[in-house]
Amino acid sequence: MEKAAVQGDGLLIPLIDFSKFLNGDETQKLETAKAILKGFQTAGFIYLKNIPITTETRSHVFGTSAELFKLPVDTKLSYAWTTPQANRGYSAPGREKVSLLTDSSEVEKVRTAAPDIKESFEIGREGELDHPNHWPAEEGELVGFKATMTDFFDQCKALHVEVMRAIAVGMGLEPGFFGGFVDVGDNTLRLLHYPAVNRDVFKINPGQVRAGEHSDYGSITLLFQDSRGGLQVRSPNGQFIDATPIADTCVVNAGDLLARWSNDTIKSTIHRVVEPPHGDVDVHPPRYSIAYFCNPNFKDHIEALPGTYATEADKKYDGINSGDYLVQRLTATY
Ligand SMILES: O=C(O)CCC(=O)C(=O)O
Numbered sequence: 001m002e003k004a005a006v007q008g009d010g011l012l013i014p015l016i017d018f019s020k021f022l023n024g025d026e027t028q029k030l031e032t033a034k035a036i037l038k039g040f041q042t043a044g045f046i047y048l049k050n051i052p053i054t055t056e057t058r059s060h061v062f063g064t065s066a067e068l069f070k071l072p073v074d075t076k077l078s079y080a081w082t083t084p085q086a087n088r089g090y091s092a093p094g095r096e097k098v099s100l101l102t103d104s105s106e107v108e109k110v111r112t113a114a115p116d117i118k119e120s121f122e123i124g125r126e127g128e129l130d131h132p133n134h135w136p137a138e139e140g141e142l143v144g145f146k147a148t149m150t151d152f153f154d155q156c157k158a159l160h161v162e163v164m165r166a167i168a169v170g171m172g173l174e175p176g177f178f179g180g181f182v183d184v185g186d187n188t189l190r191l192l193h194y195p196a197v198n199r200d201v202f203k204i205n206p207g208q209v210r211a212g213e214h215s216d217y218g219s220i221t222l223l224f225q226d227s228r229g230g231l232q233v234r235s236p237n238g239q240f241i242d243a244t245p246i247a248d249t250c251v252v253n254a255g256d257l258l259a260r261w262s263n264d265t266i267k268s269t270i271h272r273v274v275e276p277p278h279g280d281v282d283v284h285p286p287r288y289s290i291a292y293f294c295n296p297n298f299k300d301h302i303e304a305l306p307g308t309y310a311t312e313a314d315k316k317y318d319g320i321n322s323g324d325y326l327v328q329r330l331t332a333t334y
C-alpha cells in the first residue's frame with residue numbers, strides 16, 4: 001500500500017516508490033504503474049521517490065541555479081526570454097503572469113495588480129538551430145553552467161520517458177506506446193527563484209502570491225522543490241492544499257495536453273505558490289525550485305488515446321499539433 005504524500009479536502013496525492021517500476025518484478029511494475037495512473041486520474045499529481053536522479057545531482061543543480069540568479073539584473077536581462085516560439089532565457093519578476101486567463105488583455109490587468117514574486121530562466125533542447133539557448137558567460141561560479149544544465153536536462157528527459165512508459169502500462173497500452181512521442185525531448189527546463197520577501201507584502205495585499213494559480217500545459221511536469229514550502233494544489237472542492245516538500249522526492253503533475261490526450265481521464269490540476277506556511281518571521285527567505293516541463297514531440301499530432309473513448313462521438317477534443325498547442329498557450333501568458 002502506498003503512502004499519501006498529501007491528503008486533505010478530498011485531495012490525495014500518493015507517494016510512490018518509482019524504483020519498483022524501474023527495477024521491480026512484473027507484479028511490482030504493474031502495481032506501481034497502476035498507482036501512478038490512478039494518481040494522475042484522481043489528483044493530477046503524484047510524488048515519486050527513488051528516482052534515478054541522485055541527491056548529489058539535484059543539489060549541484062540547485063546550487064548552480066542560485067549562482068545564476070545572483071548575477072546583476074542587467075546581466076540577467078541580457079539573456080532575456082524573447083518569444084513563445086523560442087521559450088528560452090530569463091524572465092524578470094512580473095514578466096510572466098501565469099494564470100487561467102487566456103486573453104492577453106485580461107492577463108495584463110492581473111499582472112499590473114500584483115505581479116508574481118519570482119524570476120525564472122528557461123532552457124530548451126540543445127540543437128534547435130532557430131532557437132539557441134541563452135547561455136550565461138561561463139565566469140567565476142558559472143563555469144560549467146551549460147554542462148550541468150544540459151546533463152540535468154537529459155536526465156529529466158529520460159525520467160519523462162519512464163513516467164510515460166508507466167502511464168502506458170497503467171492504461172493497458174504497449175509499454176512503448178509513447179516512445180515515439182517523447183523521444184525528441186521538446187521540453188523546457190525552468191530554474192525558478194522566489195526572492196526573499198517581507199511578510200508584510202502578503203498582509204498588505206491579500207492577493208499577493210509567489211506564483212499565481214495555473215495548470216501546466218504539456219504532458220507532465222517534473223517539479224523539484226527545496227524545503228521552504230508554499231506550493232499548493234487545488235482540491236476537487238476548490239480549496240488549496242499545501243503540497244509540503246518531502247526530501248529527495250520529485251513532484252510530478254499532468255499537464256493540459258496530457259489531459260486532452262487522455263480525453264480528460266487524466267487531470268491537469270490547478271496549483272500555485274503562496275507565502276510559505278512557516279510562522280513567525282519578518283522576512284521569508286528565498287525559495288528555489290526547478291520545473292521540467294515535458295511535451296510530446298512538437299511535430300506530433302495528439303488525439304484521444306486508445307481506450308479513452310468508446311465511439312468517435314465520445315472524443316471530447318479535435319486532434320492538435322503539440323508544438324502549436326504550446327505556442328498558443330505561451331502566447332497568452334507572456
Ligand atoms: O515553484 C513551484 O513549486 C511551482 C512552479 C510552477 O508551478 C510552474 O512554474 O509551473
Ligand SMILES: [Fe+2]
Nearest residue numbers: 214215216271
Ligand atoms: Fe506549474
